[in-house]
Amino acid sequence: MNSPTSSEPRTTPLSQAHRRLGAKMIDFGGWLMPVNYPSGILEEHKATRTAVGMFDVCHMGEIHFRGPRAAEAVQRLVTNQVGKLFDGRAMYTVACNPTGGIVDDLIVYRVKADHFLIVVNAANIAKDHRHFLDQVGSWCEIRNASDETGLISFQGPKAQAALAPLTRAPLASLKSFHFLTDVEVAGRPAWIARTGYTGEDGFEIFCAVADAEPLWQALLDACAGLGGKPVGLGARDTLRLEARLSLYGNDLNDQTTPLEAGLGWVVKLDAGDFVGRAALLRQHEAGLTRKLAGFVMLGRGIARHGYPIHDPASGAKVGEVTSGTVGPTVGKNIGLGYVPVALARAGSRLLIDCRGKPIEAEVVEGPFYRRS
Amino acid sequence: MSENVPNDLLYTEDHEWARQEGNLVTVGITQFAVEQLGDVTQVELPREGETLKRREVLGTVESVKAVSDVYAPISGKVVKVNSPLHDSPEYVNEEPYDGGWMVQIEISRPDELKELMNAQAYEEFLKEHEG
Numbered sequence: 001m002n003s004p005t006s007s008e009p010r011t012t013p014l015s016q017a018h019r020r021l022g023a024k025m026i027d028f029g030g031w032l033m034p035v036n037y038p039s040g041i042l043e044e045h046k047a048t049r050t051a052v053g054m055f056d057v058c059h060m061g062e063i064h065f066r067g068p069r070a071a072e073a074v075q076r077l078v079t080n081q082v083g084k085l086f087d088g089r090a091m092y093t094v095a096c097n098p099t100g101g102i103v104d105d106l107i108v109y110r111v112k113a114d115h116f117l118i119v120v121n122a123a124n125i126a127k128d129h130r131h132f133l134d135q136v137g138s139w140c141e142i143r144n145a146s147d148e149t150g151l152i153s154f155q156g157p158k159a160q161a162a163l164a165p166l167t168r169a170p171l172a173s174l175k176s177f178h179f180l181t182d183v184e185v186a187g188r189p190a191w192i193a194r195t196g197y198t199g200e201d202g203f204e205i206f207c208a209v210a211d212a213e214p215l216w217q218a219l220l221d222a223c224a225g226l227g228g229k230p231v232g233l234g235a236r237d238t239l240r241l242e243a244r245l246s247l248y249g250n251d252l253n254d255q256t257t258p259l260e261a262g263l264g265w266v267v268k269l270d271a272g273d274f275v276g277r278a279a280l281l282r283q284h285e286a287g288l289t290r291k292l293a294g295f296v297m298l299g300r301g302i303a304r305h306g307y308p309i310h311d312p313a314s315g316a317k318v319g320e321v322t323s324g325t326v327g328p329t330v331g332k333n334i335g336l337g338y339v340p341v342a343l344a345r346a347g348s349r350l351l352i353d354c355r356g357k358p359i360e361a362e363v364v365e366g367p368f369y370r371r372s
Numbered sequence: 373m374s375e376n377v378p379n380d381l382l383y384t385e386d387h388e389w390a391r392q393e394g395n396l397v398t399v400g401i402t403q404f405a406v407e408q409l410g411d412v413t414q415v416e417l418p419r420e421g422e423t424l425k426r427r428e429v430l431g432t433v434e435s436v437k438a439v440s441d442v443y444a445p446i447s448g449k450v451v452k453v454n455s456p457l458h459d460s461p462e463y464v465n466e467e468p469y470d471g472g473w474m475v476q477i478e479i480s481r482p483d484e485l486k487e488l489m490n491a492q493a494y495e496e497f498l499k500e501h502e503g
């Protein structure tokens with residue numbers, strides 16, 4: 001969250017904490033982030049599925065909308081129905097450009113009727129902020145608080161048990177996609193949201209940048225006794241892909257629409273006149289030509305971002321893998337990619353070109369992993 | 373030499389190791405390579421009987437986060453492959469110089485051995501190139 005001085009990657013307030021833990025650090029979209037800690041990606045993945053994983057997501061962006069027209073401004077920007085939110089309720093949605101392409105995928109939090117928070121992807125903070133200002137800058141106050149806000153994600157079946165001793169906030173009654181403001185965690189002022197990006201139950205804890213490291217240490221101590229671990233970007237990717245959660249920059253970008261991306265459930269065409277609505281309505285009426293398909297590899301091979309996808313019938317290249325990995329919990333190699341709609345149906349076969357070797361894959365519907 | 377770079381092996385700049393025994397070399401990837409890759413989840417190996425030239429791709433190692441080619445450190449015929457790696461790729465992480473070996477090659481051009489680094493040279497190479 002330091003300002004970039006040159007091409008040096010930016011660091012989060014937890015950078016020193018990661019080094020002390022022995023993390024392997026990489027430059028990820030301009031941010032120096034832990035890719036894994038000494039126990040490795042598979043162990044970190046497993047810890048999150050069976051106990052608790054904690055993630056530094058301080059690099060993510062927080063943009064506040066305040067004023068009597070805040071709700072109207074947010075609705076102009078996003079495809080989901082903002083009017084359904086109430087104080088303390090959040091929702092997943094996307095912001096589109098006028099042609100229906102996705103500017104970013106994000107979570108909108110309604111703090112009060114005249115105060116909304118939008119959490120955006122780290123790599124998109126500047127782009128989103130500019131887009132928001134361009135579209136609705138005169139409607140309400142829009143403030144980018146990314147540099148002063150810390151965010152730690154605490155995910156897994158034991159997340160509530162691990163977090164409970166550190167806070168008096170009523171965690172048990174906090175439902176999914178609900179959040180609490182003005183609470184304390186480990187004696188530090190914080191907001192707690194029941195959200196995440198792993199397919200597990202869990203929390204995301206917002207705090208002041210200065211409190212991020214002490215809070216991280218307290219959470220680390222709290223989860224250690226329950227088998228919890230810090231988790232890097234490597235396992236964050238295997239966890240989110242098993243849960244079939246999209247990654248902006250891979251599965252979503254300015255050229256893909258939410259309808260193509262399988263995010264039709266966050267597009268409410270009657271929610272209001274949001275940016276991109278007309279284009280999405282046209283696409284909805286005309287029908288899709290391509291869709292983001294999830295697939296499991298049938299042969300030995302791991303699909304990776306950018307690998308060509310071929311139609312087994314014609315041999316023609318029909319798309320590219322947008323995300324692919326080992327699915328440690330599902331025990332299969334899995335991936336996502338845009339393919340023609342006829343090939344996007346469950347049961348369709350695809351050939352993934354794994355560095356010259358065609359490996360068969362089968363299209364499946366829904367998440368690869370669902371928590372029990 | 374540290375235990376991460378055994379004394380009795382020869383090394384390439386691509387982080388393969390080779391253990392010479394008579395006219396055979398056993399080949400694997402080094403501890404350093406393994407640490408860079410992280411958890412290995414899949415290993416692709418050549419067929420026994422295949423002939424390889426030095427620096428030709430011998431196989432691939434896939435970890436959760438990346439895929440990496442393994443190159444033949446020396447020209448020759450593949451006389452044996454470590455087929456248990458198909459089902460237990462984690463041997464590469466756990467014992468890269470032992471159970472994680474990949475192939476055995478019958479040397480066709482013995483003078484190529486001179487082009488490989490000894491342990492000391494490889495350690496220096498690591499220091500220079502990889503910090």
